[in-house]
Amino acid sequence: MSTRIYTKGGDKGTTSLIGGTRVHKSHLRIEAYGTTDELNAHIGECKDLIEDEATRKLLLEVQDRLFTIGSSLACDPIKEPRIRIPDLLESDVTNLEKEIDRIQEQLEPLRSFVLPGGHPTVSKIHIARCVCRRAERCCVRLELESLEVEGLILVYLNRLSDYLFVLSRFISFKLGVPEIHWTPRTT
Numbered sequence: 001m002s003t004r005i006y007t008k009g010g011d012k013g014t015t016s017l018i019g020g021t022r023v024h025k026s027h028l029r030i031e032a033y034g035t036t037d038e039l040n041a042h043i044g045e046c047k048d049l050i051e052d053e054a055t056r057k058l059l060l061e062v063q064d065r066l067f068t069i070g071s072s073l074a075c076d077p078i079k080e081p082r083i084r085i086p087d088l089l090e091s092d093v094t095n096l097e098k099e100i101d102r103i104q105e106q107l108e109p110l111r112s113f114v115l116p117g118g119h120p121t122v123s124k125i126h127i128a129r130c131v132c133r134r135a136e137r138c139c140v141r142l143e144l145e146s147l148e149v150e151g152l153i154l155v156y157l158n159r160l161s162d163y164l165f166v167l168s169r170f171i172s173f174k175l176g177v178p179e180i181h182w183t184p185r186t187t
Contacts, residue, residue, distance in 0.1 A: 017074055021079065028142050029073060033070045033073035033074045036069050038135075040066040049124055050121060062096075067086075088150065088153060092152075112183070113181070113182040114168075114181060115180040118172055122172050136157040
């Protein structure tokens with residue numbers, strides 16, 4: 001018989017962090033890694049919708065990094081030094097920056113705000129970008145509440161949202177779909 005997926009440990013609204021500390025499921029730390037997990041699911045769908053193999057490969061790497069971030073966020077910071085979890089590296093941020101620069105070279109300069117849409121894949125990337133910003137805000141709230149977030153997590157999520165914005169423009173370009181420029185109503 002296989003191990004059951006349910007433990008019933010969370011039936012009263014609490015869960016365990018890595019390290020065993022019990023917290024309410026509404027705890028900021030749970031919100032942060034839950035939002036990161038949601039982002040990972042959206043990135044997976046984006047990867048499934050995009051045909052460009054180099055982009056798919058990078059998005060798979062991003063998913064791996066998001067699991068790393070989730071592991072860090074799910075860890076009790078007091079017990080973390082004794083627990084071995086994967087590390088996020090400066091090179092992870094640098095890789096995103098290199099890809100942003102590479103694909104941005106192929107795009108027209110941005111002259112106005114761009115509205116999400118034009119193609120389902122482009123819209124999906126924008127959704128992932130918005131969830132990424134929410135994950136970033138959750139981590140900032142953790143920091144503000146002195147609940148410890150590794151600084152590189154904030155940098156990575158910030159850069160990832162930049163990458164997703166540029167990726168949405170790049171995929172529009174690759175698909176031959178015109179970007180939807182925002183023209184503010186001034187009447």
